[in-house]
Amino acid sequence: MTITLPPYEDVTARFEPVIGLETHVELGTRTKMFCGCPTGFGAEPNTQVCPVCLGLPGSLPVANAAAIEATIRIGLALNCTIASWCRFARKNYFYPDMPKNFQTSQYDEPLCTDGYLDVEVDGRPVRIDIERVHLEEDTGKTLHVGGATGRIHGATESLVDYNRAGIPLVEIVTRPIPGTGADAPAVARAYVTELRDVIRVLGVSDVRMEQGSLRCDVNTSLNRPGDQWGTRTETKNVNSLRSVERAVRAEMLRQAAVLDAGERIVQETRHFHEETGDTRPGRSKETATDYRYFPEPDLVPLAPDPEWVARLKTELPELPRVHRARLQQAWGLSDLDMQAVLNAGAVELIERTVAAGSSPEGARKWWLGELARRANEAGVDLSTVGATPADVAELQSLVDAGRLNDKLARTVLEGVLAGEGTPSEVMAARGLEVVSDTGALGAAVDEAIAANPDVAAKIREGKVAAAGVLVGAVMKTTRGQADAKAVRELILSRLGVQ
Amino acid sequence: MTDLIRLSAADLAGAIARGEASAVEATRAHLDRIAEVDGQVAAFLHVDEAGALAAAERVDRARAAGEELGPLAGVPVAVKDVLTTRGVPTTAGSKILEGWRPPYDSTIVQRLRAAGTVIVGKTNMDEFAMGSSTEYSAYGPTRNPWDLGRIPGGSGGGSAAALAAYEAPLAIGSDTGGSIRQPGAVTGTVGAKPTYGGTSRYGLIAFSSSLDTPGPCARTVVDAALLHAVIGGHDRRDSTSIPQPVPEVVAAARRGATGDLSGVRLGLVSQFSGEGAEPGVMAAFGEALERLTKLGAEVVEVSCPHFEYALPAYYLIAPSECSSNLARFDGVRYGLRVGDDGQRSLEEVMSLTREAGFGPEVKRRIIIGTYALSSGYYDAYYGQAQKVRTLITRDFTAAFERVDVLVSPTTPFVAFPFGSRTSDPYQMYLADLFTIPTNLYGGPAISVPCGLSDGLPVGFQIMAPTMADDRMYRVAAALESAVGTLTPPAL
Numbered sequence: 008m009t010i011t012l013p014p015y016e017d018v019t020a021r022f023e024p025v026i027g028l029e030t031h032v033e034l035g036t037r038t039k040m041f042c043g044c045p046t047g048f049g050a051e052p053n054t055q056v057c058p059v060c061l062g063l064p065g066s067l068p069v070a071n072a073a074a075i076e077a078t079i080r081i082g083l084a085l086n087c088t089i090a091s092w093c094r095f096a097r098k099n100y101f102y103p104d105m106p107k108n109f110q111t112s113q114y115d116e117p118l119c120t121d122g123y124l125d126v127e128v129d130g131r132p133v134r135i136d137i138e139r140v141h142l143e144e145d146t147g148k149t150l151h152v153g154g155a156t157g158r159i160h161g162a163t164e165s166l167v168d169y170n171r172a173g174i175p176l177v178e179i180v181t182r183p184i185p186g187t188g189a190d191a192p193a194v195a196r197a198y199v200t201e202l203r204d205v206i207r208v209l210g211v212s213d214v215r216m217e218q219g220s221l222r223c224d225v226n227t228s229l230n231r232p233g234d235q236w237g238t239r240t241e242t243k244n245v246n247s248l249r250s251v252e253r254a255v256r257a258e259m260l261r262q263a264a265v266l267d268a269g270e271r272i273v274q275e276t277r278h279f280h281e282e283t284g285d286t287r288p289g290r291s292k293e294t295a296t297d298y299r300y301f302p303e304p305d306l307v308p309l310a311p312d313p314e315w316v317a318r319l320k321t322e323l324p325e326l327p328r329v330h331r332a333r334l335q336q337a338w339g340l341s342d343l344d345m346q347a348v349l350n351a352g353a354v355e356l357i358e359r360t361v362a363a364g365s366s367p368e369g370a371r372k373w374w375l376g377e378l379a380r381r382a383n384e385a386g387v388d389l390s391t392v393g394a395t396p397a398d399v400a401e402l403q404s405l406v407d408a409g410r411l412n413d414k415l416a417r418t419v420l421e422g423v424l425a426g427e428g429t430p431s432e433v434m435a436a437r438g439l440e441v442v443s444d445t446g447a448l449g450a451a452v453d454e455a456i457a458a459n460p461d462v463a464a465k466i467r468e469g470k471v472a473a474a475g476v477l478v479g480a481v482m483k484t485t486r487g488q489a490d491a492k493a494v495r496e497l498i499l500s501r502l503g504v505q
Numbered sequence: 506m507t508d509l510i511r512l513s514a515a516d517l518a519g520a521i522a523r524g525e526a527s528a529v530e531a532t533r534a535h536l537d538r539i540a541e542v543d544g545q546v547a548a549f550l551h552v553d554e555a556g557a558l559a560a561a562e563r564v565d566r567a568r569a570a571g572e573e574l575g576p577l578a579g580v581p582v583a584v585k586d587v588l589t590t591r592g593v594p595t596t597a598g599s600k601i602l603e604g605w606r607p608p609y610d611s612t613i614v615q616r617l618r619a620a621g622t623v624i625v626g627k628t629n630m631d632e633f634a635m636g637s638s639t640e641y642s643a644y645g646p647t648r649n650p651w652d653l654g655r656i657p658g659g660s661g662g663g664s665a666a667a668l669a670a671y672e673a674p675l676a677i678g679s680d681t682g683g684s685i686r687q688p689g690a691v692t693g694t695v696g697a698k699p700t701y702g703g704t705s706r707y708g709l710i711a712f713s714s715s716l717d718t719p720g721p722c723a724r725t726v727v728d729a730a731l732l733h734a735v736i737g738g739h740d741r742r743d744s745t746s747i748p749q750p751v752p753e754v755v756a757a758a759r760r761g762a763t764g765d766l767s768g769v770r771l772g773l774v775s776q777f778s779g780e781g782a783e784p785g786v787m788a789a790f791g792e793a794l795e796r797l798t799k800l801g802a803e804v805v806e807v808s809c810p811h812f813e814y815a816l817p818a819y820y821l822i823a824p825s826e827c828s829s830n831l832a833r834f835d836g837v838r839y840g841l842r843v844g845d846d847g848q849r850s851l852e853e854v855m856s857l858t859r860e861a862g863f864g865p866e867v868k869r870r871i872i873i874g875t876y877a878l879s880s881g882y883y884d885a886y887y888g889q890a891q892k893v894r895t896l897i898t899r900d901f902t903a904a905f906e907r908v909d910v911l912v913s914p915t916t917p918f919v920a921f922p923f924g925s926r927t928s929d930p931y932q933m934y935l936a937d938l939f940t941i942p943t944n945l946y947g948g949p950a951i952s953v954p955c956g957l958s959d960g961l962p963v964g965f966q967i968m969a970p971t972m973a974d975d976r977m978y979r980v981a982a983a984l985e986s987a988v989g990t991l992t993p994p995a996l
Contacts, residue, residue, distance in 0.1 A: 058607075058608065062833050063838075064595070065589045065607070065611055065709055065710045067706060067742060069744045099828075101832065101835065103835075103837045106833065107832065108832035108835060299875065299879060300878075301829070301878055304714035304715035304826055306744045306745075
């Protein structure tokens with residue numbers, strides 16, 4: 008069936024979206040959730056395993072205290088209520104990447120409930136309600152060999168790596184988010200971005216979507232104004248912030264087309280496809296899986312000491328929103344300027360550049376100007392453009408000291424991006440320093456005056472603006488390596504104007 | 506020393522410590538006995554002759570080097586095949602684990618090794634500890650040394666029969682609904698279920714996690730207490746393990762053996778007045794109660810009104826947990842794999858493996874448990890059973906405000922003939938009528954021989970409050986001193 012998608016503006020004019028997000032965060036604890044195995048990424052398959060995380064007969068789990076603490080801190084940062092007593096539960100279903108054929112998770116007694124996260128979309132605040140934050144174990148990874156799809160159907164062989172099995176996983180579930188209209192995709196992205204930043208500042212996970220330590224499922228439904236909420240779909244395989252936005256938008260368009268055709272939305276799990284930007288059906292939920300949840304009898308209930316929780320709350324670091332407001336004030340930026348910094352993803356880069364000694368203005372100029380342009384050209388993230396905050400701070404200090412002018416600084420930066428070394432090294436290697444030797448400069452000035460007697464005469468008569476011609480001549484003979492301002496002053500003093 | 510196999514564990518350990526017998530001699534004697542009689546009894550699924558002799562040699566070397574030996578060093582132990590033993594086959598009585606050699610030792614086995622005991626082999630059991638007769642073992646039943654035509658109890662019939670047949674003086678069992686105590690009762694041996702959490706479950710292949718309790722089996726009460734002290738105590742690998750020292754069970758047993766029970770109040774549960782129990786069993790129980798009164802104990806009748814719901818609650822909770830615990834046996838990682846012909850799907854291979862690997866009783870319980878946990882039925886079954894469990898716990902707590910221990914027959918009937926209860930699961934389940942309430946409560950209980958009915962042993966059960974395991978050992982040892990140990994006819 009080929010569906011013609013309606014224009015987005017048309018969809019948001021006729022339908023109201025309701026979105027919801029389920030986010031999984033792999034905690035960066037040293038050991039796994041229920042055993043002492045290491046959690047490092049990228050080890051040889053099945054080398055970080057033991058009887059417990061392989062689910063061998065007789066083995067038993069013991070909960071990782073550091074993971075519980077990290078989950079409570081996430082809950083506190085998301086303004087949740089922390090349960091005074093709760094339990095783990097078993098979620099039963101058969102799949103070869105689950106060594107026990109049940110996942111130890113939480114069900115009706117999550118560790119954290121009823122919180123919220125405030126985000127901003129184009130400068131407007133949006134409050135996202137958090138339903139729950141709970142703790143569970145990750146599954147192993149399955150690799151299906153042979154067959155066309157890379158999925159289990161049609162594969163000739165399936166390989167399972169249990170290194171990931173048992174890594175602590177925090178699931179953060181929002182309440183349904185209605186009322187965002189055409190902004191729904193941007194709200195979804197803003198939420199995941201803010202959540203990522205909150206978790207990063209807590210230091211409990213490296214939250215890298217490309218490595219799967221932050222994974223996101225997006226729920227979307229559409230309804231006509233005044234109608235009840237529509238049937239929702241769950242979109243998986245959303246592996247970047249950009250994909251979060253695209254997936255919501257794609258699903259809104261698809262559902263609108265289905266509804267326009269007079270058909271019903273099927274409640275199902277869909278997969279987002281990065282290359283095509285559309286969603287396609289995955290595992291059907293029409294035969295609803297009954298997970299037969301029941302309290303995990305191998306683990307004692309969790310009863311966090313209220314005093315400990317209170318202490319964790321007072322010890323939370325400054326959260327990104329507060330942090331950003333403080334930086335904006337310290338850097339003296341307008342809301343609009345700060346928004347530009349945020350949109351460029353340059354907050355942390357500028358902050359680190361300032362910490363390395365640069366002025367805020369200088370740091371912002373480089374990151375949002377020349378470097379943003381080059382990152383854009385190369386199609387890479389600003390943070391991986393090839394210059395470090397320390398490089399930028401050094402470059403700016405050379406400019407501030409008068410050793411580089413703007414033009415030279417850009418040339419030096421080019422060298423830095425090309426991997427030729429630090430700004431000082433590039434400057435020295437390429438011989439780009441401003442000529443500050445007054446003897447050499449004086450000679451160049453005298454030469455320019457002698458070569459342009461008529462211009463010199465005009466200047467002596469008081470037509471100071473004509474000095475530009477002589478400055479240009481001097482810059483040419485010094486190959487740009489002179490400080491234009493100093494050259495101008497030298498010319499004026501030689502001609503007795505000053 | 507001519508008859509090492511007839512000695513109690515305490516006496517055998519003493520003889521080894523004094524150098525009157527070597528650990529190797531003791532081990533050899535028991536291995537010889539196993540070779541001689543196990544063809545008839547079938548208590549063992551696996552005999553680890555090399556491992557046993559190596560362990561015994563280590564004890565003898567340690568003694569020769571002047572090292573201090575533990576109280577059970579050099580004593581042979583038979584381990585129920587539900588506990589993992591590193592490199593030694595562990596099947597839980599199931600075809601689905603045939604040939605599996607665990608890469609790790611259970612905590613109980615680690616402690617047995619550390620104490621210098623000698624593990625002679627793995628004993629037969631009902632598949633995954635589900636049953637009361639060992640008839641549900643995938644490897645054939647064990648026979649009761651008192652009458653080879655009768656069951657040795659279950660699920661730990663192999664461990665109990667090994668004791669009664671003098672194949673080992675000590676054994677390990679596991680008790681989910683009576684699997685240590687009921688085999689003890691019908692073989693005339695002693696079986697103790699410790700407080701839940703008093704012995705580690707790490708490495709115990711799970712049947713019902715909230716009920717399973719490993720514990721000691723022996724021919725005398727003091728031996729059981731000595732073994733209890735070796736295997737008990739906190740284990741950080743088991744989250745449900747109680748972080749407290751083992752109660753003073755050995756001292757309590759020795760004190761009870763002096764035959765003085767003055768000041769001890771025994772609670773007679775009115776709900777266990779004998780309905781459904783064989784008259785011979787009730788007669789032996791009544792006589793034992795009289796003996797205890799003569800030793801100074803006071804008998805008080807107490808009411809535990811919710812005990813009558815224990816059996817149905819148990820047969821919802823245990824199957825529910827088992828349906829989840831046994832899900833891991835799917836042929837993917839270890840054990841049996843059936844139908845993997847490169848054509849069939851993963852799901853088909855999992856199904857065929859489980860179809861072929863599990864016996865009928867295990868399947869019955871997985872199906873019951875899967876149903877009881879299903880969405881829409883959970884509250885009516887699993888949820889309701891948990892409420893009954895709370896009420897039964899309250900019955901125990903209230904009773905222990907009035908009495909020190911509760912007493913009852915261990916099992917309503919003596920060892921029954923093979924095949925007499927396999928056609929009706931409910932008749933089999935009744936074997937655990939008196940033992941199940943304790944498992945739901947979590948307290949300790951012990952079965953000690955109290956006499957014979959028609960020439961077959963009758964067990965006397967003593968139930969104590971949680972972490973008061975010492976109390977039951979004291980009463981059990983006193984009864985043993987009055988009754989004496991029972992000796993089965995020669996094989």
